[in-house]
Amino acid sequence: MTRPARRSAPRPSAFNPAREVAVRVLLRVLAGEGFAATALDSALQNARLPGRDAGLATHIVYGTLRHFPSLDAALAPMLTGKTHPKARALLLAGAFEKLHLGTPLHAVVNEYVGLARDARLAPPGLVNAVLRRIERADVPELPAWLAEVYREAYGAQADAVMADLLTPQPLWLSLSDAGVRMLEEDGNVVFPGQQGTERVELAQPLRETRAFAQGQAQPINPASLACVDALGDVKGARVLDLAGGMGVKAAMLATRGAEVTSVDVVARKHDAARANLRRLGLQADFVTHDLTAPLDLPPAPFVLLDAPCTGSGTLRSHPEIKLRLTPQAVTEAAQLQAQMLPNAAALVEPGGVLVYSVCSVTPQEGPGVVADFLASHPEFQPETVPGLDVPHVPAGAGVLTVPLGGVDGFFMARLRRNGSRNLT
Known part of the structure; x- marks a missing residue:
């Protein structure tokens, strides 16, 4: 055997x-x-x-x-x-x-x-x-042309900003009081943040936390939330969230009591946005549309266009961008934004507010696009951006947030349309 x-x-x-x-x-x-x-x-x-x-x-x-x-x-x-x-x-x-x-x-x-x-x-x-x-090589971590963009944008702060881009990105959450309590009870650490967010150190994956599962937590960078707050008080008002993507800003607007319609060219993004809103116990309407063409919707008192961009202000959280980005890509992004902005403006009712934002620090995509728009649309006037709790510097008709401490670099401009708002 x-x-x-x-x-x-x-x-x-x-x-x-x-x-x-x-x-x-x-x-x-x-x-x-x-x-x-x-x-x-x-x-x-x-x-x-x-x-x-x-x-x-x-x-x-x-x-x-x-x-x-x-x-x-x-x-x-x-x-x-x-x-x-x-x-x-x-x-x-x-x-x-x-x-x-x-x-x-x-x-x-x-x-x-x-x-x-x-x-x-x-x-x-x-x-x-x-x-x-292997030993360290003394090589800049940004392409020379992109480093120059940062130097022009932030001047004396540029070296600190570029060094900060090499450090780990903190987790920023918009939390309810219940969300803070749940996270702390489960062994996570919550620190005061900026722009109404909290900086959180998690003991477990975010999706596994009670706060996230029960709709008491939403990840969002403080600079991104500043674009929402730039609209001002939106409670009870119609807001068009243009190029809304995965609907994070739509969720923040709905949290603030707005009646939100989110528009994006990619229909599948609406599915993710709806699922997130259900988790948060919120609602919004969704429209699939290419914003390089006019959109047939009734004008609204508040319009947010967070336009597609190169993402050059998010190199800390998306470092692969610097490996792919080219000056030609910047030019192409600015051309796309310049097509979208007039169509967004057409949706603003007289006396209403338009906020244009991009998560980019290049002058072409931010101040340049807005300057060209204002030159051909005298019915719009720039206003001071309200509610800014993040560090920022002037940039043309708007501002640039300073990407230090994990805050992204966003350009935003607040523009008001001449005329009286229809209050009926």
């Missing part, structure tokens, strides 16, 4: 699975297959990592992208010939941990050699040699 073969116990993983998640997300983002936020969110949901490991994966992904120019420069002299994208992503992540995250050298080498071997991402010998020898 033959004895059954003994099965050997599976060998424990030689690396933390958080690092494999991070490398595979980086591989997608660097290939231009998506943005870090959505790719990482999807990967973490599938991997179901413990909170600590999910945090490590997040640090590696965003840190590697923020420091990509200098990491890539440090790797360049150590690699000959063509390096496979998988190996390159792994080496970039390992280099970030060694050079910026402060992980001990032996741990970096052991973890990434094990990952290279067991996940078949790169030759283990190459990974071992490179990570032991």
